[in-house]
Amino acid sequence: EVQLVESGGGLVQPGRSLRLSCVASGFTFGDYAMHWVRQAPGKGLEWVSGISRNSGRIGYADSVQGRFTISRDNAKNSLYLQMNSLRAEDTALYYCAKDIYSDYDLLGYFDLWGRGTLVTVSS
Amino acid sequence: EIVLTQSPGTLSLFPGERAALSCRASQSVSSSFLAWFQHKPGQAPRVLIYGASRRASGIPDRFTGSGSGTDFTLTISRLELEDFAVYFCQQYGSSPWTFGQGTKVEIK
16 A cells, blocks of 8 residues: 655754654655655644655754654665754654655645644653 | 635635645746645645646646746645645745645545
8 A cells, every 4th residue: 555654743842953754655755755744733744854765865844843853764765864963843743754856956746745743741 | 935825724615526726836936846745644745736837746626736936726626525634735846845835625
């Protein structure tokens, strides 16, 4: 089955760290760029970060630049998001999404999404 | 960045009726690089339309995308029970990717 499954969300205190994972199946993970997208409660979707198929090109939203790090392990069909210095405004449902292209900055649309993992930043 | 504004926020319709959802961009979307997604609670979003008007694989022909520049529309010709969901648009013509806030299509 073609799918993406996120994990690693939870309740974390402000200033602490959390690492999200996304496992892909049913397609050749290493051929495609991947992204993280989030949706805060009551808000619209926000692109967070993207990574090309070989990790050669990476990008971040201004809101997470310097705090979040995206990475991937093609041998494990896995995408990661290391989130440091978490803030209350990072509270959101985090989705993993597959790009139609191999390089994230070719600006493709996202043709496969996971169900998301919830991150709550609160003391 | 391009801001996408969807309207209406909620659409209350009967099964069998026609739905028209709007997605308006704050500036022109390059090459009509606009996609539409369907999102049901607890499920992964599903792509319906890309390139403003191209139906994704397996999507029924009752879903039609149209528009260009700054104004785009998703039309569902005859609503079926499985179509009641949230729909959002995404522009991928310029960085950063941005999304509309969504339109909820609910049963009247």
